Amino acid sequence: xxxxxxxSVSQRMITGxxxxxxxxxxxxxxxxxxxxxxxxxxxxxxxxxFSVVQLTIATAAMLVGLQVGxxxxxxxxxxxxxxxxxxxxxxxxxxxxxxxxxAVAAVSLFVFAGWISSSVLGRPEMAWLIRLAAPGVFCTLFxxxxxxxxxxxxxxxxxxxxxxxxxxxxxxxIVGGTVTKGVAGAIGGWVLGNICLCVxxxxxxxxxxxxxxxxxxxxxALLSERHILFSYGVPTFIASFMLGPVLLRCNAxxxxxxxxxxxxxxxxxxxxxLLLLFVxxxxxxxxxxxxxxxxxxxxxxxxxxxVRASSAISLIVLAVPAIVFALAAKCxxxxxxxxxxxxxxxxxxxxxxxxxxxxxxxxxxxxxxTSGKVWLRAIIDLGLALLLLLLATLWIPxxxxxxxxxxYTLSFFTASLVLACxxxxxxxxxxxxxxxxxxxxxxxxxxxxxxxx
Numbered sequence: 236x237x238x239x240x241x242x243s244v245s246q247r248m249i250t251g252x253x254x255x256x257x258x259x260x261x262x263x264x265x266x267x268x269x270x271x272x273x274x275x276x277x278x279x280x281x282x283x284x285f286s287v288v289q290l291t292i293a294t295a296a297m298l299v300g301l302q303v304g305x306x307x308x309x310x311x312x313x314x315x316x317x318x319x320x321x322x323x324x325x326x327x328x329x330x331x332x333x334x335x336x337x338a339v340a341a342v343s344l345f346v347f348a349g350w351i352s353s354s355v356l357g358r359p360e361m362a363w364l365i366r367l368a369a370p371g372v373f374c375t376l377f378x379x380x381x382x383x384x385x386x387x388x389x390x391x392x393x394x395x396x397x398x399x400x401x402x403x404x405x406x407x408x409i410v411g412g413t414v415t416k417g418v419a420g421a422i423g424g425w426v427l428g429n430i431c432l433c434v435x436x437x438x439x440x441x442x443x444x445x446x447x448x449x450x451x452x453x454x455x456a457l458l459s460e461r462h463i464l465f466s467y468g469v470p471t472f473i474a475s476f477m478l479g480p481v482l483l484r485c486n487a488x489x490x491x492x493x494x495x496x497x498x499x500x501x502x503x504x505x506x507x508x509l510l511l512l513f514v515x516x517x518x519x520x521x522x523x524x525x526x527x528x529x530x531x532x533x534x535x536x537x538x539x540x541x542v543r544a545s546s547a548i549s550l551i552v553l554a555v556p557a558i559v560f561a562l563a564a565k566c567x568x569x570x571x572x573x574x575x576x577x578x579x580x581x582x583x584x585x586x587x588x589x590x591x592x593x594x595x596x597x598x599x600x601x602x603x604x605t606s607g608k609v610w611l612r613a614i615i616d617l618g619l620a621l622l623l624l625l626l627a628t629l630w631i632p633x634x635x636x637x638x639x640x641x642x643y644t645l646s647f648f649t650a651s652l653v654l655a656c657x658x659x660x661x662x663x664x665x666x667x668x669x670x671x672x673x674x675x676x677x678x679x680x681x682x683x684x685x686x687x688x
Contacts, residue, residue, distance in 0.1 A: 627643075
């Protein structure tokens with residue numbers, strides 16, 4: 236059933252998705268342009284080094300972040316209407332976790348960069364680049380919380396402004412750094428741009444909280460959020476604990492059995508895959524807080540309508556561009572990155588198929604996450620990571636980057652198929668569980684108000 240503009244849920248989805256498309260669209264376009272310029276100036280090998288360093292930072296952020304950004308989105312969305320004090324408690328605690336874990340991770344990366352570059356990546360000469368990028372871990376976690384909180388509050392207009400301005404800074408600094416200092420300048424520019432994104436997100440979220448009246452909450456309300464955040468964050472962390480290092484391992488395996496140029500080719504195709512996913516990602520970034528809020532208010536029909544509409548729209552807006560990207564892969568790669576990257580065309584064709592599976596994986600995964608089945612989603616993600624590791628270990632040495640692309644695609648296709656079977660099989664139990672959680676939440680909030688008031 237497609238949502239109509241007469242529905243309040245549809246209005247929220249349309250408004251949120253519109254702003255999310257604008258914000259994520261600006262971010263993806265600017266990110267893509269920065270990548271195109273950097274790849275043309277750096278060449279395949281140096282661009283491969285740049286991509287590996289970025290992946291190292293992203294992996295470190297996954298390992299220490301407890302998925303605090305998505306955790307904040309879910310619980311802020313669920314509590315902001317019925318329990319504003321709890322919503323503010325989630326914001327405060329999320330900021331504390333991101334600040335502490337980000338600082339510890341940045342220092343650890345700086346100290347152990349030599350071991351990571353030699354033992355994990357097999358490239359001792361990249362240690363200084365990892366040290367240069369180390370502050371990016373803090374920026375990734377902190378900005379993720381600010382954007383996650385804005386999404387949970389469904390203030391997608393501010394979300395779009397922050398994303399657009401922040402990524403404009405990243406683009407300018409990456410291009411300027413690449414032109415002046417090569418790969419080191421690109422990494423340094425990426426870090427400086429992410430610092431700007433952090434500042435924009437922090438200032439914007441403070442203004443939004445003041446406008447919505449989400450001010451200081453009683454101490455009991457703040458302390459009560461520890462269990463909520465960690466009960467959700469720990470299982471999602473366990474899943475990311477595998478997936479991040481597996482992706483890093485795959486890139487290290489490509490460097491060991493082939494070359495940095497192979498990593499550069501895969502990274503180029505992967506950036507176009509991300510560009511292809513920008514509309515579905517914008518849609519699902521709106522879907523997650525809306526579903527969480529609908530669960531919190533026990534709006535069963537609105538929830539089902541949002542899931543069905545998002546699934547249909549995501550498939551429609553992704554299928555045609557994916558076919559175009561696959562058919563014109565060589566031309567697109569040559570235009571975007573330069574003629575030397577045209578060899579990545581077979582990789583891009585395979586990753587276009589992966590994009591469809593990833594879109595389904597995001598939507599079906601959100602159904603489990605917003606229904607309280609976090610551990611079940613974590614187990615499926617663990618299976619995805621282990622399957623990817625197995626297939627990549629078998630295929631990368633023999634087929635290189637194309638083997639990695641096939642391993643990635645088949646892993647996500649399998650995970651999406653499993654998720655679909657689970658959601659269909661548990662569709663009635665998922666709603667019952669959610670209603671119970673909503674009832675418990677309302678009772679707990681009343682107790683907090685009684686103690687704090």
